[in-house]
Amino acid sequence: MLRVFRDLFRYNREFAAGTILVLIVLSLVVASFFSPYPPQDSYVVPPDVPPCWAYPLGTNSRGQDVFWQLTVAIRNSLLFGIAVAFLSRIISLVIGLVSGYTGGLVDRVLMSINDTFVVIPLFPILTLFYFMMHDHMSWTLLALAMASLGWPYDARLIRSVALSLRNREFTAQSVFSGMSTRQILLEEHLPYVLPIVFSTTMNNINWSIGLEVTLSVIGFTNIETPTIGTMIYWANQHTAMVAGIWWWVVAPVATVIMTFIGLFLLSVSVNEFIDPRSRLARMGV
Amino acid sequence: MRTYARYFLRRLGQFVFVVFVGINIVFFVTHATPVDPVEQAISSATQFGHSDPRAVEIMRKALRELYGLDGTIAQQYVRFWTRLATGDFGPSLSAFPTPVSVLIRQSLPWTVGLLLTSTLIAWGVGNSLGGLAGYYRKNRLLKAVGIAATGLQPIPSYIMSLVVLILFGYIWPILPISGGFQMNVSPDLSIPFVSSVIMHSILPVLSLVLITIGAWFVGMRSLVSNIVTEDYVVYAELAGVNRRRILTSYIMRNALTPQLTGLALSLGAIFNGAIITEFVFGYPGLGTLLVRGVNSGDYSLVLGIASISIVAVATAVFAIDLLYPLLDPRVKVE
Amino acid sequence: MDVALSVRGLRAYYLTSHFGVEREVRAVDDITLSVEKKEIYGIAGESSCGKSTFIRTIAAAIRPPLRVLGGSIRYSFLDRDLYDLDERALTDMRWKHLSCILQGSMNVLNPVRRVRESFKDFASPHMGLARSEFFEAVKAHLKRLRLSPTVLSAFPHELSGGMRQRVAIALATVCRPEFIIADEPTTALDVVVQKDVLALILEMQREIGSSMIFVTHDLTVHANISNRLGIMYAGRLVEEGSTRDILRDPMHPYTRHLIASLPRIGDVTPKKGLSGAPPSLADPPSGCRFHPRCPLAMDICRQAHPELTALAPGRRVACYAISPLVQPAHDAAAAHQATKADKSAAFLQ
Numbered sequence: 001m002l003r004v005f006r007d008l009f010r011y012n013r014e015f016a017a018g019t020i021l022v023l024i025v026l027s028l029v030v031a032s033f034f035s036p037y038p039p040q041d042s043y044v045v046p047p048d049v050p051p052c053w054a055y056p057l058g059t060n061s062r063g064q065d066v067f068w069q070l071t072v073a074i075r076n077s078l079l080f081g082i083a084v085a086f087l088s089r090i091i092s093l094v095i096g097l098v099s100g101y102t103g104g105l106v107d108r109v110l111m112s113i114n115d116t117f118v119v120i121p122l123f124p125i126l127t128l129f130y131f132m133m134h135d136h137m138s139w140t141l142l143a144l145a146m147a148s149l150g151w152p153y154d155a156r157l158i159r160s161v162a163l164s165l166r167n168r169e170f171t172a173q174s175v176f177s178g179m180s181t182r183q184i185l186l187e188e189h190l191p192y193v194l195p196i197v198f199s200t201t202m203n204n205i206n207w208s209i210g211l212e213v214t215l216s217v218i219g220f221t222n223i224e225t226p227t228i229g230t231m232i233y234w235a236n237q238h239t240a241m242v243a244g245i246w247w248w249v250v251a252p253v254a255t256v257i258m259t260f261i262g263l264f265l266l267s268v269s270v271n272e273f274i275d276p277r278s279r280l281a282r283m284g285v
Numbered sequence: 286m287r288t289y290a291r292y293f294l295r296r297l298g299q300f301v302f303v304v305f306v307g308i309n310i311v312f313f314v315t316h317a318t319p320v321d322p323v324e325q326a327i328s329s330a331t332q333f334g335h336s337d338p339r340a341v342e343i344m345r346k347a348l349r350e351l352y353g354l355d356g357t358i359a360q361q362y363v364r365f366w367t368r369l370a371t372g373d374f375g376p377s378l379s380a381f382p383t384p385v386s387v388l389i390r391q392s393l394p395w396t397v398g399l400l401l402t403s404t405l406i407a408w409g410v411g412n413s414l415g416g417l418a419g420y421y422r423k424n425r426l427l428k429a430v431g432i433a434a435t436g437l438q439p440i441p442s443y444i445m446s447l448v449v450l451i452l453f454g455y456i457w458p459i460l461p462i463s464g465g466f467q468m469n470v471s472p473d474l475s476i477p478f479v480s481s482v483i484m485h486s487i488l489p490v491l492s493l494v495l496i497t498i499g500a501w502f503v504g505m506r507s508l509v510s511n512i513v514t515e516d517y518v519v520y521a522e523l524a525g526v527n528r529r530r531i532l533t534s535y536i537m538r539n540a541l542t543p544q545l546t547g548l549a550l551s552l553g554a555i556f557n558g559a560i561i562t563e564f565v566f567g568y569p570g571l572g573t574l575l576v577r578g579v580n581s582g583d584y585s586l587v588l589g590i591a592s593i594s595i596v597a598v599a600t601a602v603f604a605i606d607l608l609y610p611l612l613d614p615r616v617k618v619e
Numbered sequence: 620m621d622v623a624l625s626v627r628g629l630r631a632y633y634l635t636s637h638f639g640v641e642r643e644v645r646a647v648d649d650i651t652l653s654v655e656k657k658e659i660y661g662i663a664g665e666s667s668c669g670k671s672t673f674i675r676t677i678a679a680a681i682r683p684p685l686r687v688l689g690g691s692i693r694y695s696f697l698d699r700d701l702y703d704l705d706e707r708a709l710t711d712m713r714w715k716h717l718s719c720i721l722q723g724s725m726n727v728l729n730p731v732r733r734v735r736e737s738f739k740d741f742a743s744p745h746m747g748l749a750r751s752e753f754f755e756a757v758k759a760h761l762k763r764l765r766l767s768p769t770v771l772s773a774f775p776h777e778l779s780g781g782m783r784q785r786v787a788i789a790l791a792t793v794c795r796p797e798f799i800i801a802d803e804p805t806t807a808l809d810v811v812v813q814k815d816v817l818a819l820i821l822e823m824q825r826e827i828g829s830s831m832i833f834v835t836h837d838l839t840v841h842a843n844i845s846n847r848l849g850i851m852y853a854g855r856l857v858e859e860g861s862t863r864d865i866l867r868d869p870m871h872p873y874t875r876h877l878i879a880s881l882p883r884i885g886d887v888t889p890k891k892g893l894s895g896a897p898p899s900l901a902d903p904p905s906g907c908r909f910h911p912r913c914p915l916a917m918d919i920c921r922q923a924h925p926e927l928t929a930l931a932p933g934r935r936v937a938c939y940a941i942s943p944l945v946q947p948a949h950d951a952a953a954a955h956q957a958t959k960a961d962k963s964a965a966f967l968q
Contacts, residue, residue, distance in 0.1 A: 011637070014435075116303045118550050121598050123557040124575060124591040125310060131579050131587050132318040134325065153550075203439075210441025214561055217443060218576055232447070241455055249451070253444060264439035516726035523680050523721075524741045525713030534740070538731050614774045615730055 008273060015269035021262025028255065029078060032071035037064065039072040039226045051247055058247040061238040069226055070251050074259065077209050077228040080139060084208035085201050087147035092155035093197065099155070100162020111159070117152040125149065126211070130220040142221060146208055154200040161196050165189050195270055202267030206260050213256065228252045292610060300603040307595035312365055315588060316358065322584040323348045326378065329582055351375050352584055369596075374589035379581035385589040388574060393593070396570035399486065400559050403493035404548075410494075411501025412544055416537050418502070419509025431506065438499030442558035446492040446565035453488055461485050463567035485568070492562045497555055504547060508540045515539075542613040549605040556598050622695060623798055623830035624654040624677070629690035631676045644901045646672035648854040649690070649948070651927065654798075656695065659824065659831045661845025661862065663838055663877070665897055669854040670834045671722075674802045677701070677832070678719055679709060696797050715745040718791040720820070722803035725783050727790075728775040734786060735771035742793045760793045761786075763826075764819055781812045785819060792823045799824065801833045805840060817844055838881055842866060847933070850874050853898045853908035856927055860934040870936045872913050907938070915940040923947035 008015040037044045043063030051058040057066040099110040129145055130137055165171060165188075174184045209228070215221050216229025223230045235241075235248040315322070326348055327341060349355040352375070353364045368374060374385035415434075418427040437445075454462040466481040512518060513536065521531050563572030571590055578586035628651055633644040646669040654660040662670050675681060677692055679701055692701040696716045704712070721727060728737050738757050746753060758768040764785050775783060784804070791799060801820065805813040821844060824831055833845055841848055841862055848865045850858045850873065858871040869875045880890050895912040898904055904911050910920040919939050926948040927937040939945050 112299070112302065113306070115299070115550075116306045119303050119553050119598055119602050120307045120310070121553045121556040121560075121594045123560055124587075124594040125314065127575055127579055128311060128587055128591045129314050129318075131582075131584070132315055132320050132322070134320055136318075136320060206439050206441070210443065213441065214443040218564065218579075220579070241451065246451075246455075249447075253447060256444060257440060260439040260441070260444075261436060264435075268435070516721070517729045519680070520719075520721060520727040521729070521740065523678060523713065523719050525710040526740045527744070530740060534732060534736070535729050539729075542731075613731060615776050 008269065012269050012273065014265045015273075018262050018265030018269060021258050022266060025074060025078070025255065025259045025262060028071045029075045032068075032075040035068040035071060037068055039069065040224060048243075048245055057251045058245075060235065060248040061240065061243070061245060062234060066247055066251050069231060070255055073226045073228050073231050073252060074255050076225060077212060077256070078205075078259070080143060080212055080227065081205040081209040083143045084146045084150065085204040087143065088151040088154070088204055088208075089197065089201060091147065092151035092158055092200070095151065096155040096158025097162050097193075100159040101166055103163070103166070107159075111156070114152045114155055117149065118156075120149075122149050122211070123214070126215065127220065130215065137220075137222065139222060139225065142212075142215070143208075146211060150204060150207060154204060157196055157200060158193065161193055162189075165192055195273075199267035199271045202263040206263055209256065209259065228256045289610065293607065296603060296606040299606070300599055303599045303602070304596055307599065308366070308369060308592060311588070311591050311595070312362065316361070321354075322352060323354060326582060326584065369592055374592075375585045377578075377583055377586045379578065379583040379586065385585045388586065389571070389589055389593055392569060392571050392574045393597075395568060396559060396563065396572070397597075399489055399493065399563065399568065399570060400556065402486070403490045403497065403559070404555060406490070407494045407497040408501055408544075408548060411498040412505045412537075412540075415502040415505025416509050416532070416540060419506040420513065420532055420536060422510070431502070434499040434502035436499075437495055438503055440496070440499075442492075442496050442561040443565065445496045446489075446562045449488055449492045449495065450565055460488050462488060464569070489562050489566045489568045492565070493555075493559055496558045496562070497551075500551070501544070501547075505540060505544060508543060509536055512536050512539055542609070545605060545609060545612065549602045552601050552605075553598050556594065560594075621656055622653050623656045623658075624695070624832070625691075625693045626653070626677065627651050627691045627693075629673070629676060629692065630688045631672060631681075631685060632688055633672075633684045634686055635684045642901050645854050645903060646685075646900055647676055648903075650851075650854075650856050651690075652849055652856060652859065654830050654832060655847075656830055657828050658846045659821075659833055659844055661841040661848045662832060662834045662851055663836060663841055663848060664851035665836055667897060667900065668851045669900065670836075670851055671802060672854075673851070674719075674800055674832070674834055678717065678800050679704075679713075694798060714741055714796065715794050716796050717798045717800070718794065718796040720788055720791045720799065720801040720804045722806055725780055725807065726775075727787055728783065730775055733772055733774055734778075737790060738771070738793065741790055745794050757789075757793060761789050764789050764823070780808065781815070784808065784812070784816055788816070788819055788823060792827060792829075795827045795829070797829055799829050799831045801831060803835050804833075806835065806837070813840070820844070838866070838877060850877070853903055854900055855908060855924070855937070856935075857909065857937045858935065859927070864934060870930070870934075870941050871909075871938045872915050872940070873909050919947070 009019060010016070032039075041064070045055065045059050045063055045065050047059055047061050047063040049055055049059040051066075055065050055067065057070060059065055060069070095110055095114065099107045099114075126142075126145060126149070133141065171184065171188065174188050179187075212221065212227060213229035213232065216223065216227055217232050217236065219233055221227075221229065223233055231252040232249060235245070235252075238245070238248075240246070240248040323345060327345060330336075330344070331341060346355075353361060353368060355361075356364070372386050374389075376382045377385045377388055380388060411434075414427070414430055418424070418431050421427060440448075450462055453460050461484055464485055466478060466485050518531060518535050521535050526535075560570065560572030560575060562568070563570040564576050567573055571594065575587065575590045577583075578590065628649055629647055630645075630649055631647040633642070633646060635642045635644075648669075650673060652660070662673070664670050672685065675685065676687055681687060687702060693699075694701065694717065697704065697712065728734060735754070735757075739753075742757070743753050746756065748756060754771070757771070761768060761770060766782065766785055766789060770778065770782065770786060778786065788804075804820065805816050808816060817840065833841070835841065845862045848860065848862045849856050850865070850871065852873050858865065858869070858874045865874060866878060869878045876893055893912050898908055898911070904921075906922045907913070907916075907920040907924045910916040913920065915938075917939060924947070925937040925939050925945045927935045928942070928945045929935050930942050930944060936942070937945065
């Protein structure tokens with residue numbers, strides 16, 4: 001297993017690039033635990049100082065060190081993204097696998113519901129949700145709301161994997177050779193399902209962080225918690241761009257773009273590696 | 286023809302189902318939360334100074350009626366649906382007494398315009414380039430475009446719009462970054478107005494195109510590189526059929542149908558992207574209206590927009606569904 | 620020339636380098652054969668013996684990682700080697716002089732276009748007729764294959780498998796090409812349809828007077844259709860002769876085994892399978908590739924592979940044990956080291 005990753009790293013440029021980007025982001029997250037300033041405090045350093053040796057990413061108008069703010073922000077955003085991805089993974093796995101393996105009426109009903117959720121535009125609903133919750137809004141609640149709306153796309157992918165697995169000859173063979181259902185699922189099918197789960201998790205993390213940023217920027221979340229989105233929110237509140245405090249905006253935007261591209265590259269390269277056709281295409285060209 | 290009628294009915298059923306589930310979710314969200322919008326509105330109205338309890342009571346009753354929240358849950362549910370059917374959400378609180386439906390009707394064309402233009406451009410250009418990239422694998426230019434597209438694809442709507450805003454608003458300010466048209470131009474079909482509209486829509490359209498084009502390019506490219514190995518393509522190449530004809534008639538045509546499905550499935554996401562982009566650029570569509578509504582505690586407006594969004598996207602998906610069998614003769618119109 | 624196709628010393632390998640691992644699959648290794656005009660030359664052999672690669676090579680349907688590394692291919696209707704043609708000349712000659720009937724003919728038609736579009740794309744540029752005349756000719760041709768002209772306005776999925784197969788044959792023969800390459804055209808069909816299709820192919824070939832290479836692993840099909848037969852094993856030709864000679868009197872141990880395993884009416888002796896497995900073409904056995912499974916293997920078999928030698932007019936065998944006339948191929952060892960010159964570079968897509 002490790003050898004596979006090592007080979008991927010060495011020969012697949014996307015995987016290597018993705019890993020490096022993600023590692024950079026993760027190192028920022030680790031650094032966040034060593035922040036000398038409590039993240040929610042403001043006016044602990046002189047405000048509006050451009051990037052220099054003392055403050056590598058400058059300070060913002062609220063008197064916070066942008067670099068240390070950023071580390072905490074990316075940590076929170078990432079945690080949020082992972083939490084949502086984890087929760088929605090459970091839903092999409094259950095629905096996708098049940099749908100794919102059972103087939104028939106159950107499959108059709110589940111997929112109708114699935115397609116309905118795919119079509120429904122999320123932003124107005126989440127906005128409405130925020131509107132109703134107002135001060136009662138919390139991160140956990142938001143995570144739950146997003147998880148319950150973000151599973152359909154992945155559920156369909158997992159279902160198609162389950163469908164093809166169910167119909168493959170080696171499944172019938174395993175059944176005939178007397179393997180128990182549990183054995184079949186774990187030993188024969190899991191290696192096919194895991195890569196899809198991995199790549200959809202990466203995509204889901206991207207999606208939830210994206211949505212978090214959007215909602216925070218408009219001020220629809222708890223803006224006291226430092227996240228990428230809330231950082232941009234405060235920057236907008238203090239009209240940072242106009243005032244020339246560009247580092248306040250650029251730092252979180254650049255970091256989050258790095259995160260997105262990194263995770264995306266990982267998901268794409270693992271996906272491509274697993275699909276034998278694309279592997280052959282690589283060899284041919 | 287009869288089979289198409291059946292297909293039409295099935296798709297119509299799906300459309301109704303989607304709207305039904307969506308509106309139910311909206312209803313659920315607005316009624317299952319511990320916050321009562323009426324109390325909220327009252328508390329924000331009475332927070333400055335003392336109010337006569339009778340006046341508050343009258344206000345409460347008025348608001349209840351306005352919001353359709355009087356009576357039992359069942360009555361509220363029925364009223365909810367009738368309101369949706371008639372398109373009447375009551376007056377907007379922030380722009381009292383303008384009805385919500387009027388506000389929505391003013392904003393909707395801007396959103397639809399933005400959506401149509403950017404989706405057509407992104408889908409058309411993205412698919413064409415992706416198709417070429419999938420077929421001419423060695424072409425350096427297409428490879429470079431591919432890398433750019435892969436880089437663009439994961440970036441969410443807000444960040445992309447923000448980046449475009451920063452680039453063209455502060456670093457290279459050559460285009461207007463807010464509003465739908467210039468303030469001092471009167472909105473009629475005159476050249477200054479139309480050109481002003483176009484100028485103001487360039488950046489939002491650009492943002493939305495950049496947001497969505499990556500996915501189409503990458504999807505089409507991988508689709509085409511799979512189709513290229515199909516028997517009928519290999520055979521046509523063996524027969525020396527004109528390469529351009531193979532690309533259009535054999536490859537692209539066959540890739541079109543899955544991409545159309547993809548379009549239908551991602552319309553919800555594209556719509557999301559559109560209203561977020563609108564909000565960033567202050568474009569006078571549903572996005573800006575929505576945020577304004579939330580910030581001013583305008584319950585009817587937010588409700589109205591949420592409901593209309595669902596119906597709009599469901600309609601668009603329905604329209605695409607109807608196009609489908611016309612493009613792929615294999616679709617069993619069962 | 621009386622020879623429709625002359626192949627000399629053809630060598631085509633799959634060269635891959637991926638994840639740091641280099642592989643060279645010697646799918647077609649030094650094949651020399653000739654096809655006479657108006658004859659049907661059959662190629663038989665088990666799966667992964669290189670027959671399909673050979674077909675692709677002579678049809679100029681090379682795609683990386685497949686590369687032609689050596690040898691020559693001369694058709695009677697061309698004035699130079701196949702791989703010396705430029706792109707334009709190649710496209711011109713395709714379908715007009717050289718056409719193919721492939722395995723999986725079910726799927727060779729564009730699923731989103733009607734059948735008549737395929738005819739227009741494939742045949743019209745070569746026949747130079749006005750549109751209505753062209754379709755008249757096509758309909759007449761279809762009639763010969765017992766297909767109704769309504770087939771033209773149908774979509775492929777609306778036709779049955781057998782009909783699609785016949786449309787594919789019609790498509791391949793409508794330009795009356797001098798050479799037809801058939802690769803397992805009847806393998807996916809049931810026996811009854813198979814008989815019909817084979818009869819049709821034969822009829823068409825006789826009428827047009829084209830030469831054919833017919834590839835199938837099924838010797839019973841060869842018995843019905845091929846005039847001459849070439850047996851392939853692990854990328855090499857091991858025996859060649861008239862179909863009747865080979866079926867009656869096989870010489871090479873591999874051929875003997877193939878013939879012996881054919882069921883005969885009244886024969887109830889149990890059949891024994893060959894020991895071992897078909898060799899990997901990436902790392903084939905040294906010398907004669909059949910030696911690990913051969914009951915007659917000798918020392919020399921391990922050292923150098925035998926030359927395909929003519930033991931009688933029209934009869935060639937590559938086996939030391941059959942005749943002392945068979946000698947080690949003179950380019951045996953040097954062959955693969957030689958030029959990795961990529962003859963197919965012009966065709967890389």
